[in-house]
Amino acid sequence: MKRYALLLALTSAIPSLASAEGSNAFNPDIALILSGTYGQFQHDPAGYAIPGVPLTADSGPGERGFTLGESELSMSANIDPDWYGLLTFAMAGDNTTSVENAYVQTTSLGNGVTVRGGRFFSGIGYLNEQHAHTWDFVDTALPYRAFLGTQYKDDGVQLRWVAPLDLFTEFGAEWLNGSNFPAGGSANNGRGAWSTYVHVGDDVGDSNSWRAGLSYLATKAVDRNTISVNPANDDLFTGTSKLLVADFVWKWAPMGNATQRNFKLQAEYLHVNNDGDFTPAGGTVIPYDGKNNGWYVQGIYQFMPRWRIGLRHDQIRTNDPGIAFTGTVLDPQGHNPSRNSLMLDFSNSEFSRLRLQFNRDESALVADNQWFLQYQMSLGAHGAHQF
């Protein structure tokens, strides 16, 4: 009798349990990235400038002391058989929250076509689409910082097409609002930027794989602020910025098994042309046609499980726009900006990482030695990362 009662209790308990799980099962995947950085700079990063390069507020080298780095909360799920959606909030150290990504994308168009709409990181280059917590260094590459204000994010639509070939070949095009640096002011009725890119990639044997890309981003700016040493007196730029990016990534792991040892080589070249009118703070309009370029190369080696070491070199070449710009932020002052970085990180599991990094930053006029200590933790749903 007792046994029967127990059985009855069990069977009656099962449906309620199942229904609770049933309603939860439709909740989106929630992934939380907790990240924090300690930064030590010899020179105050607030006064940072790269002579000859128009910068934005996000072009700085980081913050002094303890800061909440790029902590993020993201939710994603399939919406219905035809749509996938994702929302990512980024939490900054100054108690502000911003919408980093919020987009929907098709899953059922087939024929290799995917359409995305909303706010997203543009697919240009290699680093641009990578979230901060997947970077191999605390900070992004110098040309990205200088020319894109870390990374280009905007509202708009994106079309991608993967060709039905053995060689991975992907074409992409984006129409964007043009509200973020290097765009500004949402020119053209909020169609102030567009981009197009092609990616190719393949494996070489079991141990090697690579991807290469070529991208073009054209943006319009209306009264775009350029950060000068005194932020109260911003310089203004109105015109177009055209950016060309060539990117290359090579990954090696013995027999394709990355758990023990692996190596990643990554290099990108960026060329930017700002063409329009420049108004220095308190000055008069000067016609400006400036071409700058930059590149970086970095290698990351996991020499044993959990431990990785990384080396990076960044460089920017500025062109002198002429005597009219003497004394403005666009005067290169004969300086060749560059930076070298060394990184060591330890991953307790694939969900947690601690990192130590040293930068010898010679991008500003005065060279700076920078130390960073960072933690990056990933909680909740297991995220899938891009190549």
Place this chain on the structure above:
Amino acid sequence: MKMLLKLFVTLSLLMALQPASAQLHVFACEPEWAALVHELAGDTAEITTATTAYQDPHQIQARPSLIAKLRRADLAVCSGAGLEVGWMPMLLRQAGNDAVQPGRPGYFEAAMQVHRLEVPNTVDRAMGDIHPEGNPHVQMDPRRMATIATALTERLKQIDPAHTADYTARGADFSKRWQAAMIAWESKAKPLHGTRVVVHHRGWVYLFDWLGLQEAGDLEPKPGVPPSAGHLAELKTELATHPARMVIYAAYQDERPAQWLSHETGMPAVKLPFTVGGSDGAKDLFGLFDDTLDKMMGALHESH
């Protein structure tokens, strides 16, 4: 911009003009599923295997080559149950292939066809990289493999009805050969029943379930966390009071922790294929079990 659109249209037209291939393109996440599809579909299927026996299926990069292959697949066959959660969703979102999206007939999850073990009551990452859906490494139980083969045959017929008769015949033939092989394996493996075995990763529960083996410990302190010196020392102490007969590890795993424990305790360390291609003997699914049992029986005799 117009140039790009023109290129787009031209390329799309070119693709449309190409004669449709009669072959079924299959994307297999792991080698065991490629081998199973080959048994069930033969040359009707052109099979791409995303991983090899020397790669950890938990930790695969969403490589460009895999996107290109998934783009053209009519059917994706994976372990599922969260094993490929770190890379398959990214491939699915990038490939733009509607046929193989989850929920479509073209997406086949082997582990979801069978009763799974170790389905956790509570899920906490403090327990390591565990899967809420249960243990996904179902390929090492031939009984479950038989169930999966039946379900996969049905799926092949659904996706490629033109070859229904072929799939039915091949499915029946495989089932006959598999049942006969299982009887032979079970009688051969009788001495292994009740044997205590140390494992590298909790990837063997289904083999243990089938053969009645007992798990004597894991080299990984938690699933997915690499073996540490402290944990291995603890394990050695525990094995001194409750000895085991062998320590087993998969072809893709670091052999050093198992070799160290073998050296310290005197029990043999056995490298097992874990999937098709993981050893010279594991050329197909039959060879996978033949070789696994040969090696375990060899170790059992050695440890006397």
